[in-house]
Amino acid sequence: AQTGTGKTAAFLLACFQYLLDNPPDERRKATQPRASMLAPTRELAIQIHKDAEVLGRHTGFKLGLVFGGTGYDQQRKMLEDGIDILIGTPGRLIDYFKQNIFDLNAIQVMVLDEADRMFDLGFIKDIRYLMRRMPKPEQRLGMLFSATLSYRVTELAYEHMNEPELLKVETEQVTADRVVQTVYYPANDEKLPLLIGILRGIEEGRVMVFANTRAATDRVDRTLNANGIHAAAMSGRVPQKKRQTLLRRFHDGEIPVLVATDVAARGLHIPDVTHVINFDLPQDAEDYVHRIGRTARLGAKGEAISFACENYAFHLPEIEEFIGYAIPVEQASAEQMPEIERPPPPPKRDRGRGRGGRRPQGRGRDRRSRGSSAGGDPAPAGQKKRRRRRRKPRTAE
Template sequence: MSEKHLTDTRFDSFDLAPGIQQGIAEAGFTYCTPIQAESLPIALTGQDLAGQAQTGTGKTAAFLVATLQHLTVHPADESRRANQPRALMVAPTRELAVQIHNDAVTLTKHTNFTSAVVFGGTGYEEQRRQLQEGVDILIGTPGRLIDYLKQGVYDLRAIQVIVLDEADRMFDLGFIKDIRFMLRRCPKPGKRLGMLFSATLSYRVKELAYEHMNNPQNVEVEPEQVTAENVREVCYMTANEEKIPLLIGLLRNLENARTIVFINTKRTADKVWGFLQGNGIETAVLSGDVPQKKRLSLLKKFQNGEVSVLVATDVAARGLHISDVSHVVNFDLPEDAEDYVHRIGRTARAGASGDAISFACETHAFSLPDIETYVGHRIPLESVDQALLAEIDPKSRIYPEKGSRNQRHQKDGRKSHGKGHHHRGHKRPDGSGKPHHRRRSKPPEGGGTQ
């Protein structure tokens, strides 16, 4: 975290248990970020809070530290059973839930607290067994959490702390009924500590907070500008057929870069991945129907630098904290201006700098005015210099693994019109089987274990 984005408040200035302080020190935290400095004094007194802050500002550490201290100061009831967790942390996506759990493991290293993460798409019996054996801190996505809850694998009657992360995203993804279902099965708001965090404290988010929390105190931390201040933005006005050559040309000129390329649809993501792979650029693709184990493996390879380019649909735009992303490329401009902010927010995190490159093509250029209005400034425009365009052999594209739908269509030229094609298999972003409705303005991501 850049010193410019830290406060003068030190973590060791709080009266925290020694084991928690040791975990904080080993995690490399000394000074608080603004959201940590403002929210911790509130939560550590047992007061509920609703916090607004951009991603990458340290809110995960804030609610984890507050949770650990609360559980330390308020011992569990002697009648608590093993399958009754003491803290519940709910996240909208599997990747965010895994990230929270990883941070929890670090911060609880020198305590006796146990934690577990549950999410759809994999590990059903293993996660179930872990809950039955008992954990203190339960982290998960709504679908899998409710699945186990309804089966009686665990119950929420001993909950002392509840955290809702990315609350605005919960609404976007249709999880609010599930959230309310769980909250009604926890102890009354006055008997637990509640923390809610959101990129925006909209009316509906505040309504949720006041309905299910005990007079929460608002904490709002946001920069003067909507986009991260250290992001260098540029937009190329390009023809559709120039996009692939331009992307490959740009990537070839980047040194020691870690790049996320955002695409609007899964089909285009597969196409872009195929051209990058076929032209010697090692690439991972993260979209709707990538199996969970493979998703986690791809993210790990990208995080470790084994793969330098990640092609992703908006499934990866929020909730992920991948350090040291140097470049974000909007191969397709998003139709929703807010998605532009979330996408380019993958770079220039924690005070670092980064580059956001966008392609305003014939298909998606209409989104540019709305994006500029939303971010409050003009995005510098550049024309495409022919020297930037790589020479691409149309036959250099490779196709997904044998048996994939896209590959079969390319070979026989047929389109899929199977019954229920647009409705079957669309799972929620947390991996649960219950379908949800998407906004009509956005094309479906395909198969859908987001």
């Protein structure tokens, strides 16, 4: 099913009910979780944990959240103290697993969320590593969720699940009625003025702007703020703590515009996102569906605006074929193309030694000073080092 259809609540409620109906083995240890829920990103794992706390507050289950980038010792202690339901990302889980902090022998429920994204991010080997250390598929409940069902995802399901049943929600039933989609055809140098013009026309709401690269998110963020639009950029370069702060401020309405790469396009449930703007058209048609799925969640309405510029317009036919219809074209008005202030260039980052930075004086390898006299003193400045020619060995006549 596509994003925003309630997949998280579906597998959480199913997991809780299964664990309540099937008590664990009496020999189970505290460091043996009963359920494992794997997510491709930290943000998605955190969101699943928050939803689990709300939906499972009366079940008595101990929840554990594990992800990289922060809280290593705290998460380790939490696992050592014992949990019932383990939620996390594959990398950090494998780290603790190989240290024998916990094991997966008592797993009764296995959930894999955003399976297609696991492939995209290169986590599938980690997923298989963990699944092969759980009880056999016929001895546990397995649930796999994916916004798109590719051949790779189907193969994974049949490899690690016991004759799974397929439930599929068609794309048109999810997005067409509740998301108003439009596309503009700006030139590359018209995209920023058009974006600012559109944002100034939005009186209220939360807006997510998607770009394809970190450099583009930074440029858009700086330009918006230079023109009086409070925005923040979020990409894989942003540290975890700052990323969580940005999401909280966006959720609370302190930041009306969030500029992001696709790292934020999956699994984030931020209520009342009214507009999604594709500053860059995604290069993958599936990512288009994931992006616009940030709005119109759980029955709400939203608007998705895309820029088909010179660099990315050729991806539009693939997107329209994937969703099954042509996106209506909108013409930019004069009010939507204002004169804008250009932000100052960003400060140059000190790349450091070994990455283009200058070597500290006195520590570099100066080839001219490596030659020395018999006494070990360096050759005088300006004097060329004489190269000794090796004589060819004489051959017998």
